[in-house]
Amino acid sequence: MEVHLSPGWIQTPGRSDPPVSARSSWDDRKDANSALLSNYEVFQLLTDLKEQRKESGKNKHSSGQQNLNTITYETLKYISKTPCRHQSPEIVREFLTALKSHKLTKAEKLQLLNHRPVTAVEIQLMVEESEERLTEEQIEALLHTVTSILPAEPEAEQKKNTNSNVAMDEEDPA
Amino acid sequence: MFVLVEMVDTVRIPPWQFERKLNDSIAEELNKKLANKVVYNVGLCICLFDITKLEDAYVFPGDGASHTKVHFRCVVFHPFLDEILIGKIKGCSPEGVHVSLGFFDDILIPPESLQQPAKFPSHYLVAALTLDPLSDEAEQVWVWEYETEEGAHDLYMDTGEEIRFRVVDESFVDTSPTGPSSADATTSSEELPKKEAPYTLVGSISEPGLGLLSWWTSN
Numbered sequence: 216m217e218v219h220l221s222p223g224w225i226q227t228p229g230r231s232d233p234p235v236s237a238r239s240s241w242d243d244r245k246d247a248n249s250a251l252l253s254n255y256e257v258f259q260l261l262t263d264l265k266e267q268r269k270e271s272g273k274n275k276h277s278s279g280q281q282n283l284n285t286i287t288y289e290t291l292k293y294i295s296k297t298p299c300r301h302q303s304p305e306i307v308r309e310f311l312t313a314l315k316s317h318k319l320t321k322a323e324k325l326q327l328l329n330h331r332p333v334t335a336v337e338i339q340l341m342v343e344e345s346e347e348r349l350t351e352e353q354i355e356a357l358l359h360t361v362t363s364i365l366p367a368e369p370e371a372e373q374k375k376n377t378n379s380n381v382a383m384d385e386e387d388p389a
Numbered sequence: 390m391f392v393l394v395e396m397v398d399t400v401r402i403p404p405w406q407f408e409r410k411l412n413d414s415i416a417e418e419l420n421k422k423l424a425n426k427v428v429y430n431v432g433l434c435i436c437l438f439d440i441t442k443l444e445d446a447y448v449f450p451g452d453g454a455s456h457t458k459v460h461f462r463c464v465v466f467h468p469f470l471d472e473i474l475i476g477k478i479k480g481c482s483p484e485g486v487h488v489s490l491g492f493f494d495d496i497l498i499p500p501e502s503l504q505q506p507a508k509f510p511s512h513y514l515v516a517a518l519t520l521d522p523l524s525d526e527a528e529q530v531w532v533w534e535y536e537t538e539e540g541a542h543d544l545y546m547d548t549g550e551e552i553r554f555r556v557v558d559e560s561f562v563d564t565s566p567t568g569p570s571s572a573d574a575t576t577s578s579e580e581l582p583k584k585e586a587p588y589t590l591v592g593s594i595s596e597p598g599l600g601l602l603s604w605w606t607s608n
Contacts, residue, residue, distance in 0.1 A: 252391040252392060256391075257464060260436070279421040282424045289491045329390065336605060337598055341473055
């Protein structure tokens with residue numbers, strides 16, 4: 216599905232322009248981290264792009280646009296199945312402010328934002344050396360921050376509610 | 390999972406598009422060129438984020454189109470090392486488990502990445518990944534056999550299941566076309582050489598919490 220573009224194949228007649236150059240590399244983590252995007256931001260961007268293209272209408276189906284259509288559709292489909300689709304800029308801001316006290320790296324905060332972990336095991340996966348850096352109470356507090364600020368999938372919430380209703384009914388006859 | 394990458398490129402706008410706003414034409418051309426394409430050592434480009442700088446546009450003799458040097462930022466899929474991702478199992482093969490994210494398919498979890506960790510609690514005695522010998526060729530499935538006090542449980546890694554994995558390695562392959570090879574090279578009637586994926590990720594599920602989501606959900 217992906218086609219490779221090698222830098223430097225852009226040749227304009229009569230001029231030697233510098234090729235497509237990208238300022239990022241696997242080892243360059245300091246710079247790479249400053250350009251990280253959360254899934255929610257990409258979701259917003261692609262949704263807006265889709266709206267814009269729907270309005271302008273005419274040439275969406277030309278062969279040149281097919282790649283953009285494919286990648287936008289697939290990426291939106293992927294992100295829509297994650298809890299990121301219910302987030303908003305205010306929620307993200309609130310979440311990051313609440314995390315300030317926990318002293319996490321940017322990459323760890325991003326993973327918490329993207330995945331919304333609900334168990335301690337997931338926290339241990341996303342936070343490096345969590346046994347040394349966080350006590351059990353801190354992990355509990357972190358989980359509580361994550362689950363209270365970040366919205367969950369609505370079906371998961373409903374399932375939780377029906378479960379608790381069933382428990383209440385069982386107690387009644389006693 | 391996604392990063393913003395600054396890039397520079399020269400965009401050619403043909404004369405019949407001169408009536409459109411320059412920014413719109415340039416955005417459309419850049420998206421056409423970059424969307425769903427892998428840039429070597431950068432990642433899979435998703436779409437244009439914004440244009441940061443437009444330099445002067447030039448028209449060259451012999452070509453009526455305008456050429457504009459553009460500084461822009463692009464949304465690129467490039468997970469960082471040790472990032473946790475959730476994908477769907479596309480299939481199993483002797484090379485390992487193939488995982489897909491929908492928009493990106495070339496993720497492989499090799500068999501050796503489900504280890505026997507000595508420091509696990511005693512009921513994770515054996516974690517051996519074997520290819521199920523009883524299933525026929527069409528349905529090869531990797532199985533995680535783990536033992537508890539009650540006995541061995543077989544956990545199948547079926548196609549279509551959601552799986553949480555950690556990115557441990559990535560590799561970029563330069564697939565740009567090479568020149569014509571020597572005189573006794575293959576003729577045009579023979580098969581094309583095997584297509585290599587320009588960007589592949591290697592994953593691992595050898596930690597508690599990783600693997601199929603259904604293995605770790607509390608009931």
